[in-house]
Amino acid sequence: MPKIIDHEKRRKQIAEATWRTILERGMEGATVRNIAREAGLSLGALRHYFTTQDELLGYAMTLVKEKAAARINEVAKTDLPPKEKAVRLMLEIIPTDEETMAEMEVWFAFTAYARHKGEEFHPQHDGILAYIRGLIDWLDDNKHLKPNLDKETEAEKLYAIADGLALHALLEPERLSKEKISRVLVQHIESLFI
Amino acid sequence: MPKIIDHEKRRKQIAEATWRTILERGMEGATVRNIAREAGLSLGALRHYFTTQDELLGYAMTLVKEKAAARINEVAKTDLPPKEKAVRLMLEIIPTDEETMAEMEVWFAFTAYARHKGEEFHPQHDGILAYIRGLIDWLDDNKHLKPNLDKETEAEKLYAIADGLALHALLEPERLSKEKISRVLVQHIESLFI
Structure with a gap:
Protein backbone atom coordinates (compact mmCIF):
# COMPACT_ATOMS: atom_id res chain seq x y z
CA MET A 1 0.00 0.00 0.00
CA THR A 52 -4.12 20.88 14.54
CA GLN A 53 -0.85 22.35 15.75
CA ASP A 54 -1.08 20.28 18.93
CA GLU A 55 -1.41 17.06 16.90
CA LEU A 56 1.69 18.00 14.91
CA LEU A 57 3.74 18.93 17.98
CA GLY A 58 2.66 15.74 19.78
CA TYR A 59 3.72 13.65 16.80
CA ALA A 60 7.08 15.46 16.56
CA MET A 61 7.73 14.59 20.21
CA THR A 62 6.74 10.95 19.66
CA LEU A 63 9.36 10.73 16.92
CA VAL A 64 12.05 12.04 19.32
CA LYS A 65 11.15 9.16 21.65
CA GLU A 66 11.22 6.63 18.82
CA LYS A 67 14.64 7.76 17.64
CA ALA A 68 16.06 7.41 21.16
CA ALA A 69 14.42 3.97 21.54
CA ALA A 70 15.98 2.81 18.25
CA ARG A 71 19.47 3.88 19.41
CA ILE A 72 18.96 2.16 22.77
CA ASN A 73 17.96 -1.07 21.06
CA GLU A 74 21.13 -0.99 18.97
CA VAL A 75 23.29 -0.73 22.10
CA ALA A 76 21.24 -3.39 23.92
CA LYS A 77 21.98 -5.86 21.11
CA THR A 78 25.77 -5.51 21.42
CA ASP A 79 27.77 -7.84 23.64
CA LEU A 80 29.78 -5.25 25.50
CA PRO A 81 30.87 -6.06 29.07
CA PRO A 82 28.02 -5.20 31.49
CA LYS A 83 29.59 -2.05 33.00
CA GLU A 84 30.43 -0.60 29.62
CA LYS A 85 27.03 -1.51 28.27
CA ALA A 86 25.27 0.16 31.19
CA VAL A 87 27.27 3.36 30.65
CA ARG A 88 26.59 3.30 26.89
CA LEU A 89 22.88 2.75 27.53
CA MET A 90 22.79 5.80 29.81
CA LEU A 91 24.75 7.88 27.28
CA GLU A 92 22.01 7.31 24.70
CA ILE A 93 19.58 9.44 26.71
CA ILE A 94 22.00 12.32 27.39
CA PRO A 95 22.78 14.83 24.63
CA THR A 96 26.41 14.45 23.58
CA ASP A 97 26.29 15.11 19.85
CA GLU A 98 24.46 17.36 17.43
CA GLU A 99 21.53 15.02 16.90
CA THR A 100 20.81 14.22 20.54
CA MET A 101 21.42 17.87 21.49
CA ALA A 102 18.73 18.92 19.00
CA GLU A 103 16.36 16.29 20.45
CA MET A 104 16.97 17.60 23.97
CA GLU A 105 16.47 21.18 22.82
CA VAL A 106 13.14 20.24 21.26
CA TRP A 107 12.14 18.28 24.36
CA PHE A 108 13.01 21.23 26.61
CA ALA A 109 11.22 23.86 24.53
CA PHE A 110 8.22 21.59 24.10
CA THR A 111 7.97 20.69 27.80
CA ALA A 112 8.16 24.33 28.89
CA TYR A 113 5.51 25.23 26.30
CA ALA A 114 3.24 22.33 27.22
CA ARG A 115 3.16 23.30 30.89
CA HIS A 116 0.76 26.10 30.08
CA LYS A 117 -1.30 24.10 27.65
CA GLY A 118 -3.25 22.00 30.10
CA GLU A 119 -3.65 18.27 30.17
CA GLU A 120 -3.38 17.07 26.58
CA PHE A 121 0.41 16.99 26.67
CA HIS A 122 2.35 14.67 28.95
CA PRO A 123 5.89 15.17 27.74
CA GLN A 124 7.27 13.92 31.01
CA HIS A 125 5.91 10.45 30.31
CA ASP A 126 8.83 9.67 28.11
CA GLY A 127 9.41 6.17 29.47
CA ILE A 128 12.90 7.01 30.76
CA LEU A 129 12.17 6.04 34.37
CA ALA A 130 10.76 2.66 33.28
CA TYR A 131 13.82 2.21 31.10
CA ILE A 132 16.18 2.95 34.01
CA ARG A 133 14.26 0.60 36.33
CA GLY A 134 14.72 -2.05 33.64
CA LEU A 135 18.46 -1.39 33.56
CA ILE A 136 18.76 -1.74 37.36
CA ASP A 137 16.72 -4.99 37.21
CA TRP A 138 18.95 -6.32 34.44
CA LEU A 139 22.07 -5.64 36.53
CA ASP A 140 20.39 -7.30 39.50
CA ASP A 141 19.25 -10.38 37.56
CA ASN A 142 22.79 -10.83 36.31
CA LYS A 143 24.22 -10.57 39.85
CA HIS A 144 26.19 -7.41 39.12
CA LEU A 145 24.41 -5.19 41.62
CA LYS A 146 25.75 -4.70 45.14
CA PRO A 147 23.58 -6.54 47.65
CA ASN A 148 21.28 -4.54 49.97
CA LEU A 149 20.78 -1.70 47.53
CA ASP A 150 17.31 -0.15 47.59
CA LYS A 151 16.55 -0.62 43.90
CA GLU A 152 13.72 1.90 43.80
CA THR A 153 15.88 4.65 45.34
CA GLU A 154 18.77 3.74 43.03
CA ALA A 155 16.50 3.96 39.99
CA GLU A 156 15.20 7.37 41.10
CA LYS A 157 18.76 8.57 41.67
CA LEU A 158 20.06 7.29 38.33
CA TYR A 159 17.05 8.91 36.64
CA ALA A 160 17.91 12.23 38.33
CA ILE A 161 21.58 11.89 37.29
CA ALA A 162 20.57 11.20 33.67
CA ASP A 163 18.18 14.14 33.36
CA GLY A 164 20.39 16.44 35.43
CA LEU A 165 23.36 15.74 33.14
CA ALA A 166 21.10 16.09 30.10
CA LEU A 167 19.87 19.49 31.31
CA HIS A 168 23.39 20.69 32.09
CA ALA A 169 24.73 19.40 28.76
CA LEU A 170 22.01 21.41 27.04
CA LEU A 171 22.53 24.60 29.03
CA GLU A 172 26.33 24.48 29.33
CA PRO A 173 27.67 22.43 26.43
CA GLU A 174 31.09 24.08 26.62
CA ARG A 175 31.60 23.27 30.28
CA LEU A 176 30.09 19.79 30.27
CA SER A 177 31.96 17.80 27.63
CA LYS A 178 31.10 14.24 26.67
CA GLU A 179 34.21 13.16 28.59
CA LYS A 180 32.95 14.75 31.80
CA ILE A 181 29.52 13.19 31.35
CA SER A 182 31.11 9.78 30.77
CA ARG A 183 33.30 10.17 33.84
CA VAL A 184 30.27 10.80 36.06
CA LEU A 185 28.38 7.85 34.55
CA VAL A 186 31.34 5.45 34.76
CA GLN A 187 31.98 6.44 38.38
CA HIS A 188 28.30 6.03 39.25
CA ILE A 189 27.73 2.72 37.46
CA GLU A 190 30.91 1.34 39.09
CA SER A 191 29.57 2.36 42.51
CA LEU A 192 26.53 0.12 41.90
CA PHE A 193 28.57 -2.95 40.94
CA ILE A 194 29.73 -5.63 43.34
CA MET B 1 16.87 58.00 51.73
CA THR B 52 12.82 47.01 28.85
CA GLN B 53 11.08 43.66 29.23
CA ASP B 54 14.48 41.91 29.30
CA GLU B 55 15.64 44.11 32.18
CA LEU B 56 12.48 43.26 34.11
CA LEU B 57 12.75 39.51 33.45
CA GLY B 58 16.45 39.52 34.34
CA TYR B 59 15.69 41.24 37.63
CA ALA B 60 12.86 38.81 38.41
CA MET B 61 15.29 35.91 37.95
CA THR B 62 17.91 37.59 40.17
CA LEU B 63 15.33 37.77 42.93
CA VAL B 64 14.66 34.01 42.62
CA LYS B 65 18.39 33.45 43.23
CA GLU B 66 18.45 35.83 46.17
CA LYS B 67 15.49 34.13 47.84
CA ALA B 68 17.17 30.73 47.53
CA ALA B 69 20.46 32.17 48.84
CA ALA B 70 18.67 33.61 51.88
CA ARG B 71 17.09 30.21 52.70
CA ILE B 72 20.45 28.46 52.28
CA ASN B 73 22.12 30.92 54.67
CA GLU B 74 19.46 30.20 57.29
CA VAL B 75 20.17 26.45 57.12
CA ALA B 76 23.96 27.02 57.07
CA LYS B 77 23.68 28.91 60.38
CA THR B 78 22.00 26.02 62.21
CA ASP B 79 24.03 23.48 64.14
CA LEU B 80 22.46 20.35 62.74
CA PRO B 81 24.62 17.21 62.53
CA PRO B 82 26.69 17.31 59.29
CA LYS B 83 24.73 14.63 57.37
CA GLU B 84 21.40 16.20 58.20
CA LYS B 85 22.70 19.66 57.38
CA ALA B 86 24.03 18.52 54.00
CA VAL B 87 20.64 16.98 53.13
CA ARG B 88 18.79 20.13 54.28
CA LEU B 89 21.14 22.33 52.24
CA MET B 90 20.40 20.26 49.13
CA LEU B 91 16.66 20.34 49.82
CA GLU B 92 16.73 24.15 49.65
CA ILE B 93 17.49 24.04 45.92
CA ILE B 94 14.87 21.42 45.04
CA PRO B 95 11.20 22.40 44.82
CA THR B 96 9.28 20.71 47.62
CA ASP B 97 6.70 23.34 48.59
CA GLU B 98 4.54 25.94 46.91
CA GLU B 99 7.11 28.72 47.05
CA THR B 100 10.08 26.76 45.72
CA MET B 101 7.86 25.07 43.11
CA ALA B 102 6.86 28.50 41.82
CA GLU B 103 10.53 29.54 41.70
CA MET B 104 11.41 26.41 39.71
CA GLU B 105 8.49 26.97 37.36
CA VAL B 106 9.67 30.52 36.70
CA TRP B 107 13.26 29.32 36.26
CA PHE B 108 12.17 26.64 33.79
CA ALA B 109 9.93 28.93 31.73
CA PHE B 110 12.55 31.66 31.74
CA THR B 111 15.42 29.35 30.77
CA ALA B 112 13.47 27.85 27.87
CA TYR B 113 12.50 31.34 26.72
CA ALA B 114 16.02 32.75 27.08
CA ARG B 115 17.55 30.05 24.86
CA HIS B 116 16.17 31.79 21.80
CA LYS B 117 17.00 35.27 22.96
CA GLY B 118 20.73 35.25 22.34
CA GLU B 119 23.53 36.03 24.72
CA GLU B 120 22.17 38.60 27.15
CA PHE B 121 20.60 35.94 29.37
CA HIS B 122 22.68 33.40 31.25
CA PRO B 123 20.08 31.74 33.44
CA GLN B 124 22.29 28.70 33.85
CA HIS B 125 24.83 30.74 35.80
CA ASP B 126 22.81 30.42 38.93
CA GLY B 127 25.75 29.64 41.18
CA ILE B 128 24.42 26.18 42.12
CA LEU B 129 27.50 24.29 40.93
CA ALA B 130 29.79 26.60 42.93
CA TYR B 131 27.50 26.10 45.92
CA ILE B 132 27.68 22.31 45.60
CA ARG B 133 31.47 22.39 45.21
CA GLY B 134 31.54 24.41 48.43
CA LEU B 135 29.41 21.79 50.17
CA ILE B 136 31.75 18.96 49.09
CA ASP B 137 34.77 21.00 50.24
CA TRP B 138 33.11 21.66 53.61
CA LEU B 139 32.51 17.92 54.10
CA ASP B 140 36.11 17.24 53.11
CA ASP B 141 37.60 19.93 55.39
CA ASN B 142 35.63 18.46 58.29
CA LYS B 143 36.90 14.93 57.52
CA HIS B 144 33.43 13.56 56.72
CA LEU B 145 34.16 12.66 53.12
CA LYS B 146 35.29 9.16 52.15
CA PRO B 147 38.98 9.19 51.17
CA ASN B 148 39.95 8.78 47.50
CA LEU B 149 36.79 10.37 46.15
CA ASP B 150 37.25 12.45 43.02
CA LYS B 151 35.74 15.65 44.38
CA GLU B 152 35.17 17.26 40.99
CA THR B 153 33.27 14.21 39.70
CA GLU B 154 31.30 14.02 42.95
CA ALA B 155 30.34 17.70 42.68
CA GLU B 156 29.21 17.23 39.07
CA LYS B 157 27.18 14.17 40.08
CA LEU B 158 25.55 15.86 43.07
CA TYR B 159 24.74 18.86 40.86
CA ALA B 160 23.09 16.51 38.34
CA ILE B 161 21.12 14.76 41.12
CA ALA B 162 19.91 18.14 42.47
CA ASP B 163 18.75 19.51 39.13
CA GLY B 164 17.42 16.14 37.97
CA LEU B 165 15.30 15.83 41.11
CA ALA B 166 14.25 19.49 40.75
CA LEU B 167 13.15 18.90 37.17
CA HIS B 168 11.25 15.73 38.05
CA ALA B 169 9.63 17.39 41.07
CA LEU B 170 8.41 20.14 38.75
CA LEU B 171 7.15 17.83 36.01
CA GLU B 172 5.78 15.03 38.20
CA PRO B 173 4.90 16.50 41.60
CA GLU B 174 2.41 13.73 42.33
CA ARG B 175 4.88 10.93 41.74
CA LEU B 176 7.92 12.55 43.32
CA SER B 177 6.94 13.48 46.87
CA LYS B 178 9.19 15.35 49.27
CA GLU B 179 9.70 12.02 51.09
CA LYS B 180 11.03 10.37 47.92
CA ILE B 181 13.32 13.30 47.21
CA SER B 182 14.64 13.18 50.78
CA ARG B 183 15.21 9.43 50.56
CA VAL B 184 17.40 9.84 47.46
CA LEU B 185 19.36 12.70 49.05
CA VAL B 186 19.85 10.93 52.39
CA GLN B 187 21.01 7.78 50.61
CA HIS B 188 23.39 9.74 48.41
CA ILE B 189 24.86 11.96 51.13
CA GLU B 190 25.39 8.85 53.29
CA SER B 191 27.26 7.18 50.43
CA LEU B 192 29.75 10.09 50.49
CA PHE B 193 30.40 9.88 54.24
CA ILE B 194 33.18 7.86 55.87
Missing part, protein backbone atom coordinates in the same frame (compact mmCIF):
# COMPACT_ATOMS: atom_id res chain seq x y z
CA PRO A 2 2.41 2.68 -1.19
CA LYS A 3 -0.02 5.50 -0.45
CA ILE A 4 0.02 4.82 3.30
CA ILE A 5 3.82 4.55 3.32
CA ASP A 6 4.08 7.90 1.54
CA HIS A 7 1.67 9.40 4.00
CA GLU A 8 3.77 8.28 6.96
CA LYS A 9 7.00 9.37 5.27
CA ARG A 10 5.56 12.81 4.64
CA ARG A 11 4.43 13.07 8.28
CA LYS A 12 8.00 12.31 9.35
CA GLN A 13 9.37 14.98 7.03
CA ILE A 14 6.94 17.47 8.53
CA ALA A 15 7.98 16.41 12.05
CA GLU A 16 11.61 17.03 11.10
CA ALA A 17 10.70 20.45 9.73
CA THR A 18 9.00 21.05 13.09
CA TRP A 19 12.21 20.26 14.99
CA ARG A 20 14.23 22.58 12.75
CA THR A 21 11.69 25.34 13.27
CA ILE A 22 11.78 24.91 17.06
CA LEU A 23 15.59 24.88 17.03
CA GLU A 24 15.73 28.08 15.00
CA ARG A 25 12.83 30.05 16.40
CA GLY A 26 11.88 28.50 19.73
CA MET A 27 8.34 27.37 20.50
CA GLU A 28 7.03 30.91 19.99
CA GLY A 29 8.02 30.57 16.35
CA ALA A 30 6.74 27.00 15.87
CA THR A 31 3.51 28.12 14.21
CA VAL A 32 1.80 25.96 11.62
CA ARG A 33 2.62 28.64 9.05
CA ASN A 34 6.37 28.63 9.80
CA ILE A 35 6.49 24.83 9.90
CA ALA A 36 4.71 24.59 6.54
CA ARG A 37 7.23 27.02 5.03
CA GLU A 38 10.16 25.02 6.50
CA ALA A 39 8.66 21.81 5.09
CA GLY A 40 8.11 23.43 1.69
CA LEU A 41 4.35 22.84 1.85
CA SER A 42 1.32 25.04 1.59
CA LEU A 43 -0.73 25.54 4.72
CA GLY A 44 -3.53 23.50 3.12
CA ALA A 45 -1.19 20.61 2.26
CA LEU A 46 0.17 20.55 5.82
CA ARG A 47 -3.39 20.48 7.20
CA HIS A 48 -3.92 17.32 5.14
CA TYR A 49 -1.36 15.56 7.36
CA PHE A 50 -2.03 17.27 10.68
CA THR A 51 -5.35 18.86 11.56
CA PRO B 2 13.32 56.71 51.75
CA LYS B 3 12.87 57.37 48.04
CA ILE B 4 15.52 54.83 47.05
CA ILE B 5 14.08 52.26 49.45
CA ASP B 6 10.63 52.78 47.96
CA HIS B 7 12.07 52.42 44.49
CA GLU B 8 13.67 49.06 45.35
CA LYS B 9 10.54 47.88 47.15
CA ARG B 10 8.41 48.74 44.14
CA ARG B 11 10.84 46.89 41.84
CA LYS B 12 10.43 43.80 44.04
CA GLN B 13 6.66 44.08 43.89
CA ILE B 14 6.87 44.26 40.11
CA ALA B 15 9.19 41.23 40.06
CA GLU B 16 6.66 39.31 42.13
CA ALA B 17 3.90 40.35 39.73
CA THR B 18 6.16 39.01 36.97
CA TRP B 19 6.41 35.60 38.64
CA ARG B 20 2.65 35.43 39.09
CA THR B 21 2.15 36.33 35.45
CA ILE B 22 4.63 33.65 34.29
CA LEU B 23 2.96 31.07 36.56
CA GLU B 24 -0.48 31.88 35.20
CA ARG B 25 0.23 32.55 31.55
CA GLY B 26 3.65 31.09 30.76
CA MET B 27 6.41 33.14 29.17
CA GLU B 28 4.24 33.82 26.11
CA GLY B 29 1.94 35.78 28.39
CA ALA B 30 4.67 37.60 30.35
CA THR B 31 4.33 40.79 28.32
CA VAL B 32 5.05 44.18 29.89
CA ARG B 33 1.36 44.99 29.49
CA ASN B 34 0.19 41.89 31.40
CA ILE B 35 2.81 42.37 34.11
CA ALA B 36 1.78 46.03 34.57
CA ARG B 37 -1.86 44.93 34.95
CA GLU B 38 -0.90 42.23 37.50
CA ALA B 39 1.16 44.80 39.44
CA GLY B 40 -1.70 47.32 39.33
CA LEU B 41 0.41 49.88 37.47
CA SER B 42 0.06 51.78 34.25
CA LEU B 43 2.43 50.87 31.45
CA GLY B 44 4.11 54.25 31.89
CA ALA B 45 4.59 53.76 35.64
CA LEU B 46 6.12 50.31 35.05
CA ARG B 47 8.51 51.77 32.48
CA HIS B 48 9.72 54.13 35.20
CA TYR B 49 11.09 51.10 37.08
CA PHE B 50 12.14 48.91 34.17
CA THR B 51 12.99 50.30 30.75
